[in-house]
Amino acid sequence: MFTIMIIEDNELIRNEIHNLLDLNKYKTIKIHDFNNITNQVKEYNPDLILLDINLPNDDGFKICTEIRSFSKTPIIFVTSRSTNIDELMGITLGADDFITKPYNTQILLARVASVLKRAYPNEKITDNIEHNGITLNILTNTIQYNDKSVELTKNEFKILHYLLINRGKIVSRVDILDYLWDSALFVNDNTLTVNITRIRNKMEELGIKDYIKTKRGQGYMI
Template sequence: MFNIMIVEDNNQLQNEIANILVHNGYSVIKSNKFNEIPKVVKDKNPDLILLDINLPEVDGFSICTEIRSFSKVPIIFVTSRSTNIDELMSITLGGDDFITKPYNTQILLARINSLLKRAYPNVTSMDVIEHNGISLNMLTSKIKYENNEIELTKNEAKILRYLLINKGKIVSRVDIMEYLWDSSLFVNDNTLTVNMTRVKNKCEEIGVKDFIKTKRGQGYIV
């Protein structure tokens, strides 16, 4: 799973971007200690950085310059500053891309995905996720274990994908429903129960028992 660092002083926007990224299969690093961003980059080693220019204490250009003194991590400037000079400065100082606010979410995700593919060409795509011998292919909606394979419905595949990208963590029912349908307020809780039962049964059909564990009152974990 790619790890993306968000450097943004607007907490609401930072959280919105983080939620979008998590729901699309990325893990997230957030930090509001802007003078310490280069140190955090060294400690956390993110795969990509979303960097605002207008920050308190220090601007994004200075942060980018310092990061470039020790790292080639991909950096996308995401900023409300949209002049040609700002874009030129971003590229000159080592930025890899430049997106102005407000931005289209799908365009942001496409830019991130494109840059990650260029920066890490040998890393397995998020279209195929593996864990403990099970392989989920989102392009075919099939799971495979050893020589056995079975097809999932769209929702079943999305449920398993969300559990896999959060492997080792307990995922609540509400989180899964929000991931599937954007808002749990519009979902019948029984629908999730039915889909989860089907996913578990299909895992057992290909020879994997207790792959998805239920944590009573908390959620699920793989």
């Protein structure tokens, strides 16, 4: 399991990134003390750093420079600073990628996976979740089964992905709705029902039946 350090002073964004990475099986370290950040990098020795530019004390550019003086740990800037000059400076100082806020969560995950693959080529990193013959491709939002595939909408993908990473457990409708809201996907209870039905219909197109089970009064389960 890769360890990712989140250097972000906005608590809501910091927690959002943490939750997203945690659901995708990454270990995270959230920085709360913005004094001596480089010492914390040395102490925890993460596999990847997500770094904001606008921080309470030193800016991200200075921190990136300091980290590069002793470490080759991959760095991705995740920032609201979106000018070409900011991006050019970040890459010039040694960052591996540059993502602007507000970000698409799936693009953020794809960039993280891509940088990790380049940095650790001998480590196995998968873009897929496989379970009972079904493959959910995280990068293409598709379900694959017996050499056939079907594409999911963003909401359908997020719902199925959440159920899959919690497979073997009953997931309540409230939990699913909270997860979608945290991902900036605004779905109400009726829309959730419609999306579950659409996922089931698409699975049946591939020959998959009864994959998502309804637990009456409790939620859904894979």
